[in-house]
Amino acid sequence: MNEVRKPPVATTGIIGWLRLNLFFNWTNSLITLFVIYCLYQFIPWILDWTIFSADFKYNYLGEQIANQEMCSRNLDPENGGACWAVIYVRFYQFIYGFYPKVEVWRVNIAYAMLALALLPLLYAKLPYRKYFLYFTYIFPVIAYFLLNGGLGFTEVSTNKWGGLLVTLVLGCTGIALAFPIGIMLALGRRSKLPVISMMCTLFIEFIRGVPLITLLFFGMVMLPLFLPEGIDMDGLVRVLVAVTLFQSAYMAEVIRGGLQAIPPGQYEAAKSLGMSYWRMNLLIILPQAIRISIPPIVNTSIGLFKDTTLVIIVGILDLLGIGRGTLADTNWLGLSYEIYFFVSLVFFIFTFGMSRYSLYLEKKLKTGINMGAD
Amino acid sequence: MSEESIISLKNVNKWFGDFHVLQDVNLEVKKKERIVVCGPSGSGKSTMIRCINRLEEHQEGSIVVDGIELTGNLKNIDNVRKEVGMVFQQFNLFPHLSVKENITLAPIWVKKMPKAEAEELAMRQLEIVKIPEQANKYPGQLSGGQQQRVAIARSLAMNPNIMLFDEPTSALDPEMIKEVLDVMVDLANGGMTMIVVTHEMGFAKTVADRMVFMDEGKIVEEASPDKFFNNPESDRTKLFLSQILHQ
Numbered sequence: 001m002n003e004v005r006k007p008p009v010a011t012t013g014i015i016g017w018l019r020l021n022l023f024f025n026w027t028n029s030l031i032t033l034f035v036i037y038c039l040y041q042f043i044p045w046i047l048d049w050t051i052f053s054a055d056f057k058y059n060y061l062g063e064q065i066a067n068q069e070m071c072s073r074n075l076d077p078e079n080g081g082a083c084w085a086v087i088y089v090r091f092y093q094f095i096y097g098f099y100p101k102v103e104v105w106r107v108n109i110a111y112a113m114l115a116l117a118l119l120p121l122l123y124a125k126l127p128y129r130k131y132f133l134y135f136t137y138i139f140p141v142i143a144y145f146l147l148n149g150g151l152g153f154t155e156v157s158t159n160k161w162g163g164l165l166v167t168l169v170l171g172c173t174g175i176a177l178a179f180p181i182g183i184m185l186a187l188g189r190r191s192k193l194p195v196i197s198m199m200c201t202l203f204i205e206f207i208r209g210v211p212l213i214t215l216l217f218f219g220m221v222m223l224p225l226f227l228p229e230g231i232d233m234d235g236l237v238r239v240l241v242a243v244t245l246f247q248s249a250y251m252a253e254v255i256r257g258g259l260q261a262i263p264p265g266q267y268e269a270a271k272s273l274g275m276s277y278w279r280m281n282l283l284i285i286l287p288q289a290i291r292i293s294i295p296p297i298v299n300t301s302i303g304l305f306k307d308t309t310l311v312i313i314v315g316i317l318d319l320l321g322i323g324r325g326t327l328a329d330t331n332w333l334g335l336s337y338e339i340y341f342f343v344s345l346v347f348f349i350f351t352f353g354m355s356r357y358s359l360y361l362e363k364k365l366k367t368g369i370n371m372g373a374d
Numbered sequence: 375m376s377e378e379s380i381i382s383l384k385n386v387n388k389w390f391g392d393f394h395v396l397q398d399v400n401l402e403v404k405k406k407e408r409i410v411v412c413g414p415s416g417s418g419k420s421t422m423i424r425c426i427n428r429l430e431e432h433q434e435g436s437i438v439v440d441g442i443e444l445t446g447n448l449k450n451i452d453n454v455r456k457e458v459g460m461v462f463q464q465f466n467l468f469p470h471l472s473v474k475e476n477i478t479l480a481p482i483w484v485k486k487m488p489k490a491e492a493e494e495l496a497m498r499q500l501e502i503v504k505i506p507e508q509a510n511k512y513p514g515q516l517s518g519g520q521q522q523r524v525a526i527a528r529s530l531a532m533n534p535n536i537m538l539f540d541e542p543t544s545a546l547d548p549e550m551i552k553e554v555l556d557v558m559v560d561l562a563n564g565g566m567t568m569i570v571v572t573h574e575m576g577f578a579k580t581v582a583d584r585m586v587f588m589d590e591g592k593i594v595e596e597a598s599p600d601k602f603f604n605n606p607e608s609d610r611t612k613l614f615l616s617q618i619l620h621q
Contacts, residue, residue, distance in 0.1 A: 268429050269466035269525075273480035273532060274455040283479060287470050365470075 050341075053081035057088055065089075067331040074334075086326065086335045087342050093322050094342075097162020103154060107165055110146050113139055114168070122357060124364065140176070158236035162317040164346065166236070170308040170318065171350075174243040175301045181244070182251025187281060189256055200252070207249035212307055215242040220314045239311050247304045254296040258289035291365050298358035302351045319343055380405045380440055380536060380567055381426060387434035388421060395421050396432065397591040403569065405535075408562050410578040410599075411571045413588035414614060419571045422588070423538045426569070427458040440535060456484070459529030463541040465521040467513035467528070473500070474509040477528045485532070492531075499527035503557050519550030523557055530561075537561065539570040573618060579603065587611050 022032045053072075059065050060072045065085035072080025087094065096107050117139040120132035147169070149155030161169070188200035207215070219242030224233055262285055270280040290297070312321040323339040326332050332339075381403040388396040395418045403409055411419045424430040425437060428444050428451045437444045439454045468476050477496035481487040487495070500506040503523035513521055522542055529537060539558065543551045555577050562568055562581040572578065578585060578599060585602035587595040587610075595602065595611045606612050 263464075263466075265462060265464050265466035266468065268460075269462065269468070271429060272427055272455060272458070272460040273528070274452055274484045275480065276452070279483050283483060284468055288468075291470065 049081035051081075053079075055080060055083045055085055057085055059085075068333055068335055071335070082338050082341070083335055084338060084342075086332045086338055090322070090326050090332075093326070094163045094319060094346075096165055097317060097322065098160045099156060099162075099165065100160065103156055106146050106153065106156075110143050111168075113142065113146075114172070140173070158234050161236065163322045164319050166311070166316060166318040166321075167305075167308055169236070170240065170243055170311065171305040173240055174247045174304050174308070177244045178247035178251045178304070179297075181248035182255055183286065185248060185252035186255040186259060189252065190259060204249045204252050207245055208253070212243075212246050212310055213313060215246050216310060216314050218242060235314075236316065239314060239316060243304070243308065243311075246307075247300070250300045250303075251297065254293050254300055255289060257296065258291075258293035259285065261292050262288055294358055294361055294365070298354055302354050305351060305354070306347060319346060378404050379438075380407075381569070382438045383422070383425075383435070384437075385435035386422075386425065386432045386437060388418075388425065388430065388432045395591050396425070399435070399591075399593055401586065401593065401596075403536075403567065406565050406567055408567075408581050408583045409569045409586055410582040410584075411569060411586045411588060412573055412575075412578070412614075412618075413594075417588040418591040419588045420540050423460075423540060423569050423571055426536075426538060427455050427460055429460075456532065457534055458536045458538060459532060459534035460538045460540065461522070461525050461529055461542045463544050465513070465518070465525045465545070467521055467525055469513050472510055472512055473505075473516070473524050476513065476524060477531045480528070481531050495531055496527070499531050500524075502530065502560070503527045504553075517550060518546045519553045522546065522550075522554045526554075526557055526561070536567045536569070539568065539572065541571050541573075543572065543574055575603070575619060587614065589614070 023029045055065060055072050057064060059070050059075060060079055061075070063070060065071060065083065066089070068074055068083070068086070071083035071085065073083060092101075092104075096104055099107055116132070117136040120126050120129045120136055126132060145151045145153060147156070147161070147165075148158070185200050185204055188196050189204060191197045191200070210218075216239060219238040220235070223238050223241065227233060266284055266288070267280065270284045275283070309318055309320040311318055312324065317325060320343050323343045327336055327339055379402045381401070383399055383401040386396050386399040387394070397418075399418075399422060401409075401422075411423065413419050421430055425432045425444075426439060432444075440457050442450050442454050442457075444450060444454060467473075468479070471479065474493065474496050477499055478489070478492040481492040481495060482489060497506055497509065500509055503526055505520055505523055508516060508520060508524070513524065516524065526542075542558070543554050546554065551574070555574060558568075558570070558577065559581055568581075570577075570582075582599045585595075585597055585599050586593055587602070587606075587608075589610050595606060595608050597606070602611070603615065606615060
């Protein structure tokens, strides 16, 4: 009878893992101990500062904090960590900007709808996914009327928008619009028609060769000059145009990279089956090219989401802008740690989510597919 | 062009840069005829059959397929491609689609066939190539021979009048060549017009109505298999046959 031999105990299980990864030899063990010591020093300190000794709404005397002088750490430097009261007091501005309080329910509904619109994209096994996807497609139109006004809603001018609202509007619209435009530009650049290919190449190279800040100024100052007289373009829309153009140039190059990885045989097989140029690209080439490009697509999208903070220089107050505005308020002077920590945390939650989503997509799309194999 | 010719190549010339890859090629193929094209590598045999469905453009001469002349006219090209199926050396299955989806894609999107009907058709084609049990797998999970048979089924699903085979067994491991050739023999016996570029001389002897031997961009010899293998005219053909049959 064949006896099944098991691997030696010392190489499996927790003990085996520890030995192989943390204490493989003496340098390895030394580094492990050093890192453990650093974590031992750092973690209790950061937990104490952010949570245990921090003020949330009341200081250590039990008074409700209304300005920086009442923070525990300003009353008694020996006592107290972060003073989160500034976030608590200014929370509304961080999330909605200067959106009128009476109308704020519209923003809340838009946030909820955004979550609902993302749901079918994030979760492929959702029941009735098709109908949810229809909602995702019409969501931008609904969100426009909901946030901006019209169709019976009172108009709320975009200069009252701010904080997370602006960050999400810029990030989501930029990413969502740049994707199809980028695909068209990438296909255009590879087109056999020299005029189309040259125009796309010129566009991509010009936009990529210019810093985003320059494009933002361009959108703010020069875009109105190109419009017919009498038509006034909204400030946020001008910035959106700049952000979208910028992102689509990068997206085009990322997708072009994916297109180049598709073997010519795929084009030939599609053509020999009688498929037209568009069918071939939509059904055969792009699904494979985009699959290959998921990591860089998410990479540039995360980049754009963070770059939206640059709109502060053209006077639009996004999440970071509201934070800086708060710091300039004499009531909250000197609380920069708390504010930057909070703004970073919010950005991190969104970008980390995007990064995890890309990992999930890669895993999901890899099943059963042996790309590039004969 | 004679009345019953389904493919007619007249004085076809093509260059890759300065390289004259097809030189005054003339070929008439009748309906239901099975042609095997052979010749050393670089002789232009693949280029010739790729011109027939316009994967390559010829620069001089005329190519007429089923009464449609191949020119720059995109509509004509589309119509010819609907008539002509092609099987490639590297299979070229779509790796992101299952076997069944590979086969149903073109009928659904090019022929506007309802999905259920296309799936039924796909299963029938898979029966013909003898792998119905692989319908839901992905190309990457199949052996080379199975992939090539799926590729044949995918072409057949468009119901072509003509099938072109571009070295269909050259990328296969030896033990898989037979399963693909068997399918091709069945197809030939079923009356399909076929042009096959191959070095499988056993296959050629079994099914070919006519052998075409190419060298340096020209058709050197055209003959029945019997005459071609036993009594070839040109010295170039004799040399080629002696090399390929005694390897």
